Amino acid sequence: MDTLPAGPVRYDPLDAATLADPYPVLAELRTQSPAVWHDGMECWLITRYADCVRVLRDHTLFARDPRRLGRAVPDASLSVQVLDPPHQAPVRSLFMTALHQQDLPALQHHTRQNAASRLAALSGKPSWEAMRELAQPIALGAIADLLGVTPPPVQEWAQVSDTIMRSMDGGLDPDLIEPGRLARQQLSDLVASSFTTTGRPAGLLGHVRARTENAGPEHAAYAMHTARVMFQGGYSTLTAAIGNLLDTLARGPDVLTVLRERPGLVPLAVDELVRFDGPVQGTTRLAAADLTIGDVAVRRG
Ligand code: HEM
Known part of the structure; x- marks a missing residue:
């Protein structure tokens, strides 16, 4: 039997199955790509451990303060x-x-x-x-x-x-x-x-x-x-x-x-x-x- 080609992982944090158990879809996201664009949330999803550690530790490249990007708070x-x-x-x-x-x-x-x-x-x-x-x-x-x-x-x-x-x-x-x-x-x-x-x-x-x-x-x-x-x-x-x-x-x-x-x-x-x-x-x-x-x-x- 032919297997279907893998499509992009659909991630809706609010759907009932994801709320009940978010881990299968997070595991799929981890295998798909280091960063997956999410249209609804207008952001990149980073799910791999080493990438998350890098993002959280590097305050120069990754900001919490939106004012650093000219945005108002x-x-x-x-x-x-x-x-x-x-x-x-x-x-x-x-x-x-x-x-x-x-x-x-x-x-x-x-x-x-x-x-x-x-x-x-x-x-x-x-x-x-x-x-x-x-x-x-x-x-x-x-x-x-x-x-x-x-x-x-x-x-x-x-x-x-x-x-x-x-x-x-x-x-x-x-x-x-x-x-x-x-x-x-x-x-x-x-x-x-x-x-x-x-x-x-x-x-x-x-x-x-x-x-x-x-x-x-x-x-x-x-x-x-x-x-x-x-x-x-x-x-x-x-x-x-x-x-x-x-x-x-x-x-x-x-x-x-x-x-x-x-x-x-x-x-x-x-x-x-x-x-x-x-x-x-x-x-x-x-x-x-x-x-x-x-x-x-x-x-x-
Ligand atoms: C299992 C319990 C908890 C978890 C999983 C948790 C998780 C988190 C996470 C993920 C952040 C954002 C960190 C970031 O983006 O860098 C955060 C920030 C924060 N949490 Fe918690 N938290 C917990 C309990 C608490 C408790 C009990 C307090 C207060 C007594 C608290 C006070 C804060 C404060 C003040 C911040 C903002 C500080 C900052 O971002 O540096 N948290 N927490």
């Missing part, structure tokens, strides 16, 4: 995420220092207690919804604790966060853009109120706030927007990581048996489970010059 997006080294260093170190100033073992203990008491309450129920009743409240509690803010009501917050996450696919579905803008505004208001609230500053945000009080408005804006990224990015990745991890364990009960027999393996297993089915499927960079990836010519921008 809205004021509300000025966070650590749009900065490249060396401009990134002051904002990054402000947050890293704040992180290391926190009592991380105490935060960990608190999160563990929260998880244990939620599981104890759920164990009597015949069935329960893992994302809504476990992953979302644990992730929100952990990130609010770290930042030092009172957690907003979990269902309201989950809706805002989910709308923001979905709007990141606005290039593929324009209907997602406006709800995303509104949700981002809601989140900005929430973070701004934590920044301006009177009283003793707590947690990581308290540390950041204390160090930016006398800084110029530009520095303070970067700090506030980075806090927003941390709140939203920390919560959404943590929630999705817990969900993916539970899903993997449910599909591979043998792993669960091994972990029950050897609980010392759990910390290593968590790292591996997050790597095995990660909650983030991509990130972006802009080509800062005409360049090649493998044998593919990529134009500046």
Whole structure:
């Protein structure tokens, strides 16, 4: 029987089969070419490990800051995420220092207690919804604790966060853009109120706030927007990581048996489970010059 010639791989991150299991199509993309143009997303898809490492490490050729290519960045997006080294260093170190100033073992203990008491309450129920009743409240509690803010009501917050996450696919579905803008505004208001609230500053945000009080408005804006990224990015990745991890364990009960027999393996297993089915499927960079990836010519921008 004749085999059909291989055509270009069709990659739609939003189609049901890809959402259920993105790895077969990513594997096909890896074999097809080092860089595959995607019309809908208007970008090159880079999927091979060595190419990804190169793109992420070479800040000269691959930019995060669109202003390096003469493109504007809205004021509300000025966070650590749009900065490249060396401009990134002051904002990054402000947050890293704040992180290391926190009592991380105490935060960990608190999160563990929260998880244990939620599981104890759920164990009597015949069935329960893992994302809504476990992953979302644990992730929100952990990130609010770290930042030092009172957690907003979990269902309201989950809706805002989910709308923001979905709007990141606005290039593929324009209907997602406006709800995303509104949700981002809601989140900005929430973070701004934590920044301006009177009283003793707590947690990581308290540390950041204390160090930016006398800084110029530009520095303070970067700090506030980075806090927003941390709140939203920390919560959404943590929630999705817990969900993916539970899903993997449910599909591979043998792993669960091994972990029950050897609980010392759990910390290593968590790292591996997050790597095995990660909650983030991509990130972006802009080509800062005409360049090649493998044998593919990529134009500046
Ligand atoms: C399994 C969990 C997580 C994964 C897989 C993950 C993944 C990522 C990825 C892929 C990026 C973009 C990096 C780039 O393009 O260079 C990023 C950025 C970021 N993440 Fe996470 N993240 C996780 C958890 C968290 C948590 C818990 C926090 C906050 C407490 C957080 C805060 C941030 C911040 C502030 C940035 C922007 C900083 C920067 O780009 O340098 N992330 N993360």
